[in-house]
Amino acid sequence: MFLALRDLAFAKGRFALMATVILLVAFLMVLLSGLSSGLIERNVSGIKLMKATHIAFELDNIPSYTNSFVDKEMWEAWAKVPGVSAMTPTGITAFNARNSNGTALTVALMGVVPGSFMEPNVLAGATFASDPRGVIISDELIEKGVKVGDVIRLDRVLTELKVIGTAAHANIGHVPIAYAPLPLWQEATYGPPGGPPPGDELPKVLFDYASVIALQVSDPAQLKKADDEIGTVTLSREESFNAAPAYREEVLTVFLIQGFMIFVSAMVVGAFFAVWTIQRTPEIGLVKALGASTGYLMRDALAQALVVLTSAIAVGGVIGYMLGRYIDTTGVSFKLESAAVGLNIGLLLVAGLIGAALSIRRIGSVDPIIALGAER
């Protein structure tokens, strides 16, 4: 690094310009990573909060929380599968709804068996034990003006849900969740509009259906076999993110944006080091004539690229992180996940180094003969 550091100090103007570009890319990467994680969080936060390890869906090539349909036979069969320590049928349906004061809302009604592991932690208000027709709503609905004690009426089916408590921010497919006891969800989803005719009861068969089966699995060895026998497809909780509406598309979009950025920055770094290497061709020829091997010069140049990239990325990353911490407090869907940020920054560094390395290769083709003024 002897020559690398001195060249760096000598040509600091050029390197500063280059470093600024890398710094800005790193800064953008951190913000983009925060926005991506925030977006994805908004989609699947409700799934992340589930205390299930696995979710069994109706057999389908593309399992989906909102389209899946399971029956009692299935969940009773799942209860007997070895390695499954607990299971509970769960229903998910998105509804348009209106609050008591007429505010229009979209809620993802999630039917959970009261007392099961799927029952949400209540932050404020009461639990299902206090009211079988009560719902516990995501914090986000509170931010939209719903209060404990309000009655939310679902459009078309006209089921009335009394808000009895609030739970943490929980979304599925970007829609805030309202947790209901499973029978209430079954009534809203499968029952006739307006509820049973006066004096009548709802048909029992309604209560034999749900959307998915939430599982707590201690030993996943039998899952595949059980799936085949029961006619379900079981995903781990993390895999089941893909079954949330639009999750795949969002992840792909975000992935492509980040991928293009990394690619572009690799090209920029490569172009810079290509020009830089061409500019210092006489110096390379001279140092080779003085006995430096191509390997020595390449290591030196790569170390220089590493110094420039790491320092620029570090500074850009820190600025991005600080701004991100601020954005985090403003309510924009933004989430800094150190793993995601670290991965993106790491990829940026690796891509930059690859770009630099490809350009630096031309050191190998510089002929030391150019150090002699006029051969022949």
Next chain:
Amino acid sequence: MSAAIGLAAEHVTLVLGDGDQQITALNDVSLQITKGECVAVVGPSGSGKSSLLAVCGGLRAPTKGRIRIGETDLTALKDSQRTGVRRSKIGFVFQQSNLVPSLSALDQLMLIAHVNGSPTKADENRAMKLLDSVGLAARARRRPGQLSGGECQRVGIARALMNRPDVLLVDEPTSMLDHNRGTDIVKLLATQTKEHGVATLMVTHDASMLSWADRVLRMEDGRVLPASSPMATAAQ
């Protein structure tokens, strides 16, 4: 000073280009320079002087013939091994000094130590001593841009001696200097040749510098003319 051979060229021929474009840059050139001897090579441009330097310095492999640096047969070596010989046994003094712009005078010398491995305090002491011997100890921290042409050339000479070479190859050392400064540089080269016991081959077109050389060779059309040629005799 021992009479050991520092540099020897034996029947060296160098053909450049290919097909119809072939040019015989060196044609059966033989010479020997003992350690401590300063040999000047003169000749018109295109006579093969620089090619001789390139071949002796391992920058080009001759088409025919052999080059020996001390005990090493340069022509028997692969490219990477020739680079190693340049690193450890050859000192180059280039036209216009050819210093690395970003390095201070001291670092120009330390670069040689770095290229040869991990430098020690002893290397730094040697570098300072060499700079002192060319009268630049006080300017060791200056970069080429902050030094005059003559000073740069002195740094170049000190740098060429840094790796304790057997052979010093000097390419037009005075081409960018006025007469007085040029004379100083050639005098310095002559004294350093004796002091460090190197075999010096100096290519020049400046006849006024020849009186400082122990021997003068004249080249024409890729051949070294016999010592009896008028100009060589005059110089002796």
